[in-house]
Amino acid sequence: MSVISVLRYIPYVMRRHPSAETTAAARCLAPECGWSAEPTAQADVCSDMCIQHTGRTGHMTFVREFSEVAVVERVVTDYEHQEHAQPRGARLPLTFAHRDPQ
Numbered sequence: 104m105s106v107i108s109v110l111r112y113i114p115y116v117m118r119r120h121p122s123a124e125t126t127a128a129a130r131c132l133a134p135e136c137g138w139s140a141e142p143t144a145q146a147d148v149c150s151d152m153c154i155q156h157t158g159r160t161g162h163m164t165f166v167r168e169f170s171e172v173a174v175v176e177r178v179v180t181d182y183e184h185q186e187h188a189q190p191r192g193a194r195l196p197l198t199f200a201h202r203d204p205q
Contacts, residue, residue, distance in 0.1 A: 114178040123172035129153050133162040 119125070127149040130139035138160075140152040146169070153165050 120172040120174045125171045129165045129167045132164040
C-alpha cells in the first residue's frame with residue numbers, strides 16, 4: 104500500500120485594513136539637526152512641514168516614512184466560489200457501475 108500526499112496552493116493577498124489610515128512622517132538628515140515632522144494622516148501636510156523646515160534652515164534632505172495597518176486575506180478562487188454557490192442538493196452524486204461476473 105502506498106501513501107499519496109495531495110498539496111494545494113492557497114492564495115493570499117495583503118491589503119490595507121479598511122478602518123486604517125496611512126500615516127506619513129519625516130525627519131531631517133542634516134548632521135546634528137534632529138528635526139522631525141509629527142506623524143500625520145495627510146502626506147501633503149508632512150511635505151509642507153519639510154518644505155517649511157528647508158525654508159528656515161536650508162536643509163534639503165529628508166527621510167519620509169509611510170505606514171499603515173494591513174490585513175492578510177485568503178483569495179477565493181473562481182472554483183471555490185462556484186463550489187460554495189451551489190446548494191448541497193445540486194451536486195451530482197458519485198456513482199459506480201457494478202456488474203456481477205456471470
